[in-house]
Amino acid sequence: MNHEYDWSLNYNMPLDDVPVDIAQEALVLNGDTMGSPKGRQPPLQYEEEWRSLLKEGIDLCDLRKKALEGGLRAARFRSVVWKLLLGALTPGSPDTWLSQVESDRNHYSTLKAKLRVSPIGSAEPQSDNPLSQDEQSTWHQFFCDRDLQALIKQDVVRTFPGVDFFRGENVQEIMINILFAYAREYPAMCYRQGMHEVLAPVVFVVHCDQQALLHTQEQSEVSPEIVTVLDPKYLEADSYTLFRRIMNAIEGSYLIPNMAPTSTGYFPANMKTTMNNTENQVVAQLNWIKEVLLAPNDPQLFQHLEQLDIPLQLFGIRWLRLLFGREFPLQDLLVLWDAIFADSSSFDLVNYIVVSMLVAIRSTLLKSDYTKCLTQLMRYPGSMDISIIIDYALYLKAPSKFSPPPKIIPPKVLVSTDEKNDRVHYHRRKQESESRK
Amino acid sequence: MAPAECEATYKVLVLGDSNVGKTCIVHRYCDQTYYDTYISTIGIDFKQKIISLDGTPIKMQIWDTAGQERFRTLTTAYYRGAMGILLMYDVTNQESFNNLTYWLKNIEENASPDVIKVLAGNKCDAVSQRMVEQDMGQKLAENYDIPFYEVSCKQNINIDKIFLTLARHIREQRSYQQLTEREHYDSGQNGNITLDLKSRILEHTSLKEPWKCTC
Numbered sequence: 179m180n181h182e183y184d185w186s187l188n189y190n191m192p193l194d195d196v197p198v199d200i201a202q203e204a205l206v207l208n209g210d211t212m213g214s215p216k217g218r219q220p221p222l223q224y225e226e227e228w229r230s231l232l233k234e235g236i237d238l239c240d241l242r243k244k245a246l247e248g249g250l251r252a253a254r255f256r257s258v259v260w261k262l263l264l265g266a267l268t269p270g271s272p273d274t275w276l277s278q279v280e281s282d283r284n285h286y287s288t289l290k291a292k293l294r295v296s297p298i299g300s301a302e303p304q305s306d307n308p309l310s311q312d313e314q315s316t317w318h319q320f321f322c323d324r325d326l327q328a329l330i331k332q333d334v335v336r337t338f339p340g341v342d343f344f345r346g347e348n349v350q351e352i353m354i355n356i357l358f359a360y361a362r363e364y365p366a367m368c369y370r371q372g373m374h375e376v377l378a379p380v381v382f383v384v385h386c387d388q389q390a391l392l393h394t395q396e397q398s399e400v401s402p403e404i405v406t407v408l409d410p411k412y413l414e415a416d417s418y419t420l421f422r423r424i425m426n427a428i429e430g431s432y433l434i435p436n437m438a439p440t441s442t443g444y445f446p447a448n449m450k451t452t453m454n455n456t457e458n459q460v461v462a463q464l465n466w467i468k469e470v471l472l473a474p475n476d477p478q479l480f481q482h483l484e485q486l487d488i489p490l491q492l493f494g495i496r497w498l499r500l501l502f503g504r505e506f507p508l509q510d511l512l513v514l515w516d517a518i519f520a521d522s523s524s525f526d527l528v529n530y531i532v533v534s535m536l537v538a539i540r541s542t543l544l545k546s547d548y549t550k551c552l553t554q555l556m557r558y559p560g561s562m563d564i565s566i567i568i569d570y571a572l573y574l575k576a577p578s579k580f581s582p583p584p585k586i587i588p589p590k591v592l593v594s595t596d597e598k599n600d601r602v603h604y605h606r607r608k609q610e611s612e613s614r615k
Numbered sequence: 616m617a618p619a620e621c622e623a624t625y626k627v628l629v630l631g632d633s634n635v636g637k638t639c640i641v642h643r644y645c646d647q648t649y650y651d652t653y654i655s656t657i658g659i660d661f662k663q664k665i666i667s668l669d670g671t672p673i674k675m676q677i678w679d680t681a682g683q684e685r686f687r688t689l690t691t692a693y694y695r696g697a698m699g700i701l702l703m704y705d706v707t708n709q710e711s712f713n714n715l716t717y718w719l720k721n722i723e724e725n726a727s728p729d730v731i732k733v734l735a736g737n738k739c740d741a742v743s744q745r746m747v748e749q750d751m752g753q754k755l756a757e758n759y760d761i762p763f764y765e766v767s768c769k770q771n772i773n774i775d776k777i778f779l780t781l782a783r784h785i786r787e788q789r790s791y792q793q794l795t796e797r798e799h800y801d802s803g804q805n806g807n808i809t810l811d812l813k814s815r816i817l818e819h820t821s822l823k824e825p826w827k828c829t830c
Contacts, residue, residue, distance in 0.1 A: 332634050333655045371633065371683040372657045489692045495658035504657075549676070552661050 224394045227254055228404055231262070236270035238262060238520075245520035246572060248513045248565050254390040256512065257383050257416065258407060263519040264423040279407055279416075286359065286415040293362050295319045323358070325442040326369060330357045333374045341508075343382060352414045353377055360422055365441065367425065370432045372499040376424060379503065379511060381417045388413060424501070427525045430459040431498040460498055463529070464490040471533045475574060479540045486548045490532070493555040497532060501525075505535070510564040517568045521575075530571035538567055621665060621674040625785045626696050627778075628726075630718055631703030632711040633682025636737040639768040640703065641679045644778055649768055656681040659693055668782050675782065691725065698788070699731040699781045704752070706736045706765065707744040712751065719759060731784040732761040735777055739765035 234241050241259060243249075250256055261267040266282060267275050295316055308317050334353045337344045344350070356377060361369040388410040394400055425432075435458065468490050473480040483490075497505060502514055514531070521527040536543070539559065543551050569583035629637045638653040638660065645662040660679040665672055678693060702718055704711040715734070722732065736752045738744075749765055756763030762780050766773040 329633070336652050336655050339650075339652055339654060371655050371681055374655070375657070491692055492659060492661075499657055504654075549663060556661050 224254060224390075224398075225401060225404075228401065231255060231258060232272040234262070234269055236268075238269045242520040245516040246568065248516070248568065250516045251509065251513055254394075255387060255408075256516070257387045257420065259516070260383070260420055260519055263523075264420065264427075265523060266419050266423055276403060276406055282419040283412055283415040286418045289359050289363055290355070293323070293359060295323060319441075322441040326361060327354060327358055329442070330354050330361075330369050330374070333371055337374050337378050343385070344378060349381065349385075352417070353381060355414060356381075356418045356421060359418060360425065363422070364425075367429055367432060368441070370499075372432070372496075373425065375500045375503045376428070377417070377421050379508065379515065380420045380424065381413065382508070383512065384413055384417045384420070427523065428498070428501060428528075430463060431495075433459055435459065460495055461491050463498065464494040464532075467494070467529050467532050471529060471574065472536060475533060476537050476540060479536060479543060482544055483551070486551055488548070488551055488555070492552065493558075494532060497535075498528065501528070502531065502535075505558040505560075506562070506564060507560055513564050514568060517572075521572070527571055527575060530574045531567060533574055534567045534571040535562075537570065538562055621672045623786075623789070624674040624676055625698050625782055626676045626678065627699040627701060627781060627785075628678045628680060628693065628697045629701045629703065630680055630722070631682060632705070632708070632714050632718075635682065635703045635705040635708065635711050636768050637682065637703055638679050640701070640735070640737065640766065640774060641677050643768045643771065643774050645677065649771075651769075666779070666782065668779070668786060673782060673786075675778065694725045697726055697730055698785045699733070700726065701733055701735060701777065701781060702761075703735045703737055704747070705738050706747045706749075706752075707738050707741050709746045712736075712747045712755075715755060729788060731781060731788055732759070733777055733781050733784075734759075734761050734763040735773075736763070736765040737768060739772060740767040740770045 231241070241262065245259070245263070250259060253259060258267070262269050267278055307315075308321075331350075331354055334350050334357070337350075337353070344353075353374060357369050357373060360373070361367070388408050391400065391404060391408040392410065395405075468480065468483075472483075501518065503511060505511075506514060518525050518527050518531070535558065539554060539562070542554055546554060563585070566583045566585050569580065572580040573582040629641060631637055633655070638656050639649070641660075641662050642648050642650075642653070645664040656679055658681055661677070662679065663674055663676045665674050667673075678697070680693065700722055702715065702722070704715055706712075719732075722730065734752060734756045736747065736749070739749075752763055752765065762777075762784070764773045764777045764780070766777055768774065
């Protein structure tokens with residue numbers, strides 16, 4: 179499927195290359211594909227862009243607005259913006275940022291050091307040896323680790339085959355390290371296929387920010403705090419910080435009720451596999467989207483999918499697990515993530531994006547049979563205008579605050595979604611309570 | 616050939632451990648393409664191919680699953696209406712062979728009891744890396760009474776053959792079902808229906824007609 183996920187060719191750069199001016203390039207790209215006047219403002223000077231982040235208040239009002247409008251397309255501090263939106267940096271208190279960055283980096287290096295198990299020279303060779311069945315033995319741990327790393331590697335080496343950036347051994351090693359550390363820090367989550375593609379854009383964004391810094395430094399002096407925050411030495415640690423926060427919000431897409439994977443990343447082999455009684459959270463979420471969001475907003479499309487017997491999970495599991503990573507080209511995906519992160523810490527917007535994406539191609543879907551429908555949904559047209567998808571999702575979520583994008587053909591709306599939004603949102607409540615921890 | 620001309624649609628699931636070549640075999644079969652690496656399948660993917668089964672046009676609807684989904688997350692929606700299963704392992708990966716019993720158990724618990732199964736040992740071109748001998752696969756297949764082929768996506772060995780075998784068995788199964796359904800109808804007329812037969816047929820009709828309108 180090498181050619182289907184065509185990330186922007188402009189970004190196929192090896193890790194060590196000094197990139198072209200990302201901001202300028204993205205702006206051109208923006209002008210070409212979006213035609214949105216919002217993105218056409220002249221780019222801020224590098225330091226000026228940084229200072230605008232420092233000036234943000236605790237509610238990040240301006241930044242959120244900008245993110246929802248697709249105004250971060252050319253941002254050179256996107257990883258910092260994401261940290262703010264995801265709570266890794268405290269908004270409005272820039273004097274604490276350096277210590278927060280340092281503490282997150284320390285957390286990661288401590289975690290990594292703890293995970294570096296070397297069984298050789300064990301103090302208790304009687305009980306701790308390569309043949310030991312004891313689950314506490316360092317040898318046992320060593321073999322489990324090796325299996326898990328092999329499992330992760332299998333996916334990492336296959337991450338976005340068409341993008342050179344991910345072919346570099348350096349980047350692949352960084353990704354394996356991060357996913358392994360995450361699996362051990364969150365054993366109930368462990369490693370599941372798909373996490374590698376949530377991580378990939380994160381590593382890419384952190385890398386781009388660091389490269390933009392290096393590039394700027396070649397031409398002028400840069401404030402020392404920027405140099406610290408975007409220090410290329412910490413690509414791995416800084417990516418980890420973002421990754422685990424994103425995973426925290428979407429863990430429901432991966433968790434399987436009443437079952438924890440073994441430490442090698444496999445699920446217990448003797449487990450009964452019938453799944454009729456306990457539904458996966460991700461399936462429940464997709465059913466909720468269908469019944470509560472899609473049905474009232476587009477009854478015709480809802481009926482059509484029902485009649486064809488196409489449940490949302492056939493395509494939606496991938497949409498949710500990867501946060502739409504395979505549905506849009508990279509630059510659009512990043513804009514979509516900007517909006518998701520900016521809208522709320524529980525990523526509620528995701529549910530509305532699913533509906534928005536369906537409605538955006540409703541005319542095609544409505545005249546398609548089973549096979550054509552599924553093909554459309556499993557290979558979502560990459561040419562869709564991401565700003566329309568976002569604007570319509572925002573409108574669905576809060577019709578009183580946002581107006582629908584003029585280009586979308588609005589289906590007959592029977593019930594206001596604001597009412598629906600008042601309903602108990604199992605997903606939101608759970609995630610918000612978690613993110614407060 | 617327009618899909619409307621097809622006599623029937625056969626829904627086939629491809630199952631097996633991660634990285635045994637499930638996506639690869641689907642692409643090789645449906646598109647006649649081959650790449651060394653494929654992006655990992657998340658959830659499920661879908662392709663179809665129209666074949667001529669001894670002169671009759673048949674739509675093969677092939678569902679490509681994610682390897683790490685062995686438990687639970689392979690939702691019933693995937694299994695629903697599956698008429699055939701292509702179970703795969705990698706002859707260069709012992710673990711993928713060992714896990715076949717778990718896959719078979721999973722199939723038994725979730726698929727229709729008369730789903731047609733075939734077993735494929737992929738990457739048989741990789742002679743120097745082989746870990747699982749052919750007779751191992753053969754023996755397992757005999758134990759479970761399912762057809763077995765070693766295949767190579769890379770060198771296009773036995774790919775068409777294994778799908779064709781699957782299609783033929785599905786056709787046989789279906790004609791057997793139609794026959795028993797007719798018998799059922801006839802015996803029903805005479806009031807001689809046995810409970811056993813009845814329950815079996817109910818199962819068939821609910822599982823084998825998934826594409827009908829449910830409204």
